Amino acid sequence: xxxxxxxxxxxxxxxxxxxxxxxxxxxxxxxxxxxxxxxxxxxxxxxxxxxxxxxxxxxxxxxxxxxxxxxxxxxxxxxxxxxxxxxxxxxxxxxxxxxxxxxxxxxxxxxxxxxxxxxxxxxxxxxxxxxxxxxxxxxxxxxxxxxxxxxxxxxxxxxxxxxxxxxxxxxxxxxxxxxxxxxxxxxxxxxxxxxxxxxxxxxxxxxxxxxxxxxxxxxxxxxxxxxxxxxxxxxxxxxxxxxxxxxxxxxxxxxxxxxxxxxxxxxxxxxxxxxxxxxxxxxxxxxxxxxxxxxxxxxxxxxxxxxxxxxxxxxxxxxxxxxxxxxxxxxxxxxxxxxxxxxxxxxxxxxxxxxxxxxxxxxxxxxxxxxxxxxxxxxxxxxxxxxxxxxxxxxxxxxxxxxxxxxxxxxxxxxxxxxxxxxxxxxxxxxxxxxxxxxxxxxxxxxxxxxxxxxxxxxxxxxxxxxxxxxxxxxxxxxxxxxxxxxxxxxxxxxxxxxxxxxxxxxxxxxxxxxxxxxxxxxxxxxxxxxxxxxxxxxxxxxxxxxxxxxxxxxxxxxxxxxxxxxxxxxxxxxxxxxxxxxxxxxxxxxxxxxxxxxxxxxxxxxxxxxxxxxxxxxx
Amino acid sequence: xxxxxxxxxxxxxxxxxxxxxxxxxxxxxxxxxxxxxxxxxxxxxxxxxxxxxxxxxxxxxxxxxxxxxxxxxxxxxxxxxxxxxxxxxxxxxxxxxxxxxxxxxxxxxxxxxxxxxxxxxxxxxxxxxxxxxxxxxxxxxxxxxxxxxxxxxxxxxxxxxxxxxxxxxxxxxxxxxxxxxxxxxxxxxxxxxxxxxxxxxxxxxxxxxxxxxxxxxxxxxxxxxxxxxxxxxxxxxxxxxxxxxxxxxxxxxxxxxxxxxxxxxxxxxxxxxxxxxxxxxxxxxxxxxxxxxxxxxxxxxxxxxxxxxxxxxxxxxxxxxxxxxxxxxxxxxxxxxx
Numbered sequence: 001x002x003x004x005x006x007x008x009x010x011x012x013x014x015x016x017x018x019x020x021x022x023x024x025x026x027x028x029x030x031x032x033x034x035x036x037x038x039x040x041x042x043x044x045x046x047x048x049x050x051x052x053x054x055x056x057x058x059x060x061x062x063x064x065x066x067x068x069x070x071x072x073x074x075x076x077x078x079x080x081x082x083x084x085x086x087x088x089x090x091x092x093x094x095x096x097x098x099x100x101x102x103x104x105x106x107x108x109x110x111x112x113x114x115x116x117x118x119x120x121x122x123x124x125x126x127x128x129x130x131x132x133x134x135x136x137x138x139x140x141x142x143x144x145x146x147x148x149x150x151x152x153x154x155x156x157x158x159x160x161x162x163x164x165x166x167x168x169x170x171x172x173x174x175x176x177x178x179x180x181x182x183x184x185x186x187x188x189x190x191x192x193x194x195x196x197x198x199x200x201x202x203x204x205x206x207x208x209x210x211x212x213x214x215x216x217x218x219x220x221x222x223x224x225x226x227x228x229x230x231x232x233x234x235x236x237x238x239x240x241x242x243x244x245x246x247x248x249x250x251x252x253x254x255x256x257x258x259x260x261x262x263x264x265x266x267x268x269x270x271x272x273x274x275x276x277x278x279x280x281x282x283x284x285x286x287x288x289x290x291x292x293x294x295x296x297x298x299x300x301x302x303x304x305x306x307x308x309x310x311x312x313x314x315x316x317x318x319x320x321x322x323x324x325x326x327x328x329x330x331x332x333x334x335x336x337x338x339x340x341x342x343x344x345x346x347x348x349x350x351x352x353x354x355x356x357x358x359x360x361x362x363x364x365x366x367x368x369x370x371x372x373x374x375x376x377x378x379x380x381x382x383x384x385x386x387x388x389x390x391x392x393x394x395x396x397x398x399x400x401x402x403x404x405x406x407x408x409x410x411x412x413x414x415x416x417x418x419x420x421x422x423x424x425x426x427x428x429x430x431x432x433x434x435x436x437x438x439x440x441x442x443x444x445x446x447x448x449x450x451x452x453x454x455x456x457x458x459x460x461x462x463x464x465x466x467x468x469x470x471x472x473x474x475x476x477x478x479x480x481x482x483x484x485x486x487x488x489x490x491x492x493x494x495x496x497x498x499x500x501x502x503x504x505x506x507x508x509x510x511x512x513x514x515x516x517x518x519x520x521x522x523x524x525x526x527x528x529x530x531x532x533x534x535x536x537x538x539x540x541x542x543x544x545x546x547x548x549x550x551x552x553x554x555x556x557x558x559x560x561x562x563x564x565x566x567x568x569x570x571x572x573x574x575x576x577x578x579x580x581x582x583x584x585x586x587x588x589x590x591x592x593x594x595x596x597x598x599x600x601x602x603x604x605x606x607x608x609x610x611x612x613x614x615x616x617x618x619x620x
Numbered sequence: 621x622x623x624x625x626x627x628x629x630x631x632x633x634x635x636x637x638x639x640x641x642x643x644x645x646x647x648x649x650x651x652x653x654x655x656x657x658x659x660x661x662x663x664x665x666x667x668x669x670x671x672x673x674x675x676x677x678x679x680x681x682x683x684x685x686x687x688x689x690x691x692x693x694x695x696x697x698x699x700x701x702x703x704x705x706x707x708x709x710x711x712x713x714x715x716x717x718x719x720x721x722x723x724x725x726x727x728x729x730x731x732x733x734x735x736x737x738x739x740x741x742x743x744x745x746x747x748x749x750x751x752x753x754x755x756x757x758x759x760x761x762x763x764x765x766x767x768x769x770x771x772x773x774x775x776x777x778x779x780x781x782x783x784x785x786x787x788x789x790x791x792x793x794x795x796x797x798x799x800x801x802x803x804x805x806x807x808x809x810x811x812x813x814x815x816x817x818x819x820x821x822x823x824x825x826x827x828x829x830x831x832x833x834x835x836x837x838x839x840x841x842x843x844x845x846x847x848x849x850x851x852x853x854x855x856x857x858x859x860x861x862x863x864x865x866x867x868x869x870x871x872x873x874x875x876x877x878x879x880x881x882x883x884x885x886x887x888x889x890x891x892x893x894x895x896x897x898x899x900x901x902x903x904x905x906x907x908x909x910x911x912x913x914x915x916x917x918x919x920x921x922x923x924x925x926x927x928x929x930x931x932x933x934x935x936x937x938x939x940x941x942x943x944x945x946x947x948x949x950x951x952x953x954x955x956x957x958x
Contacts, residue, residue, distance in 0.1 A: 586714045
């Protein structure tokens with residue numbers, strides 16, 4: 001027995017090394033020094049068996065405008081999952097391929113609300129119950145703040161649309177507490193009052209910055225991770241523990257809990273990057289940390305340093321992908337589901353884990369720090385993040401950064417081009433719910449902006465583009481910038497009129513195809529199809545080996561370049577393929593002579609493929 | 621060449637072959653080409669059957685030559701029209717990139733061309749570029765006639781090849797062509813049935829396996845996929861044994877031959893399992909060398925090198941198939957199954 005015990009003890013010690021250590025006392029980290037507008041002090045208890053939350057929060061809201069605040073409007077996001085009549089479920093019964101489970105709905109109920117002095121208030125539900133309003137006894141003038149005491153209880157749904165539980169003991173808890181909208185003065189583009197919309201299927205989030213102090217009580221043995229830093233951990237002696245977190249200058253607070261989490265960490269440019277993973281996904285550790293390190297390093301270099309002391313990357317169980325691929329301040333979820341069950345996904349030919357990790361961390365610069373309004377202008381957050389992802393993936397993982405599996409090779413940029421080409425007549429600008437289903441939203445918010453910004457970079461040049469992006473980020477971080485702010489910055493920094501980008505691509509729905517329609521002995525005819533116009537250039541090569549690069553505005557539909565003294569052999573529009581939105585690159589170049597060598601090369605392979613298929617058809 | 625016989629005794633392969641060789645001539649078409657019933661023939665285990673298959677396939681290079689010529693001619697016929705259609709895009713500069721390997725951007729563009737062209741305000745109906753319309757038509761036509769092009773020559777050659785293996789005599793073009801002609805119709809029918817059943821059976825089985833994997837969890841794939849592969853191997857063995865049984869038994873009734881083949885496999889599963897297991901391993905080896913070792917280092921635009929490499933691969937696969945056929949013919953010839 002002793003022989004058995006010794007290795008068991010060693011094993012237990014080693015296993016214990018891999019378990020999260022109790023939180024160290026916070027060493028007074030540097031939090032961004034900005035006004036804390038919406039601050040929350042929350043005590044919440046998780047009933048892991050019933051999958052419920054019971055909580056109390058103290059909300060303090062600072063009126064930073066000069067408009068008095070007469071009421072308070074809350075988001076009660078979990079009510080989107082109460083029944084099929086919610087706006088969310090009416091618009092889409094599924095999210096990211098995961099369906100809502102009627103047997104495990106989610107909801108939130110405010111059981112009490114009062115002012116800090118105990119004055120009771122009455123909450124009224126708005127629309128489908130994902131919003132609620134409370135009238136304040138007297139308007140709160142500019143520069144002053146008000147506090148509310150709110151009691152609530154919530155039922156977590158089975159993981160769906162980013163939040164909920166999976167199995168017996170995995171919890172990813174987002175959009176879980178009564179949360180105020182954003183009080184804003186009126187402007188050309190905004191209505192005065194609370195900026196808060198019901199929870200739509202396509203819509204994400206918008207909130208003010210503030211301080212969060214959250215104490216989570218849950219069964220002992222659970223490992224927790226959250227927005228912010230862990231500041232205290234207490235065993236309550238009754239089978240529960242209370243873990244406390246603190247965060248400043250953040251727009252939301254989410255947390256995760258499971259007894260199965262293992263953790264590892266790496267310090268990158270002074271930021272503690274922590275990876276919570278499940279034992280069955282231990283093969284993802286190095287890959288996820290490498291991707292996270294690359295993201296924190298490059299995004300920091302390109303736009304500005306990551307502003308928080310910690311970044312948590314959370315792995316999610318197989319079949320709980322509804323919780324994966326989401327961003328919160330200081331916490332992102334990733335995960336890699338091996339749907340084959342054969343361990344195939346362990347191969348590094350597929351970079352989906354890296355892609356998701358990099359993308360979600362990219363949000364930390366745009367969603368979490370710039371803090372765009374994702375409901376009203378979703379293209380800004382998702383688009384900037386996806387452009388950053390395309391950029392980083394190509395730089396770190398090479399030309400086939402999404403899939404590199406033998407003959408099947410795919411770059412992330414081309415993945416986005418595939419999405420875009422299916423719906424090229426989609427404007428980028430619009431409210432999240434304006435777009436036609438998830439596919440239309442995907443093109444408007446992700447694919448087209450990623451390609452449009454890549455095209456902008458290709459035309460402005462890398463150095464100018466990075467200057468545009470970093471200036472914009474530095475200038476507007478923590479300020480909820482808009483499309484107009486970006487236009488102002490981009491045109492100012494580049495010194496160019498960027499109508500083609502903003503009017504043509506952001507607000508416009510035109511598409512374009514440039515092609516060389518004819519190459520004659522002394523002339524080249526180029527043409528544009530579609531409403532979109534992007535300035536480009538045409539490379540004309542002559543028989544004596546010389547070449548000329550002709551600038552072409554792209555307007556007018558068709559243009560003929562003539563060369564009476566030279567013999568043209570070929571011409572190519574946009575030879576550097578700067579315009580990644582061109583619907584067809586394949587017709588951009590034309591030669592007077594057929595390329596016989598290449599033709600033979602293709603036919604050799606075609607011939608072989610036919611032989612190969614005939615052998616399969618004929619019995620191997 | 622020396623091999624071990626059933627009792628572990630070294631013997632000359634040609635001599636071993638002679639043991640199972642039977643003689644028949646075109647002048648005796650009504651009687652079975654080999655005499656089998658009641659003959660006290662030695663058993664041929666799976667390992668030896670595989671060895672015999674390999675040696676016999678090498679003994680008749682004419683069969684490999686004919687199979688290769690059929691492959692060349694059939695593919696040539698199929699490739700002719702698409703190759704002509706490619707002369708127009710061969711004026712596009714992008715053809716150089718395509719020559720180096722079809723890149724992701726080109727595949728995506730071609731796939732989504734109808735959607736994208738519809739968005740350009742041009743034609744009302746989304747459509748492919750003109751050259752591609754032609755190519756698609758040619759491709760569809762090729763796809764439609766592919767079974768005919770595959771099955772006609774294959775059905776023709778199989779009878780002659782199997783007769784050669786079953787008889788084990790000096791190669792005779794006359795005898796070969798007689799065998800080709802005699803079983804052409806029967807094998808054409810069998811190939812059509814094989815194609816139909818294979819698609820139906822394995823389409824259904826694979827779909828079922830995938831659905832089961834999704835429903836019950838990926839772990840189930842570890843059970844279902846090897847099972848499907850085993851069934852596919854069994855099905856291939858049954859069809860190929862049917863052909864060999866038909867030739868060995870001198871019958872053109874493929875249903876009777878199938879029944880006898882199935883019974884033979886049922887009686888001697890290990891022999892067939894070993895033969896087909898080894899044959900599949902050989903095929904896998906050939907694929908691995910070609911796909912993992914050779915092609916990744918060959919620059920695709922260097923078409924003469926690509927041509928040499930791909931044709932070597934095709935030749936090796938044809939040889940592997942002939943070896944398998946010869947192995948089955950060997951098993952049937954050495955037993956009373958025929």
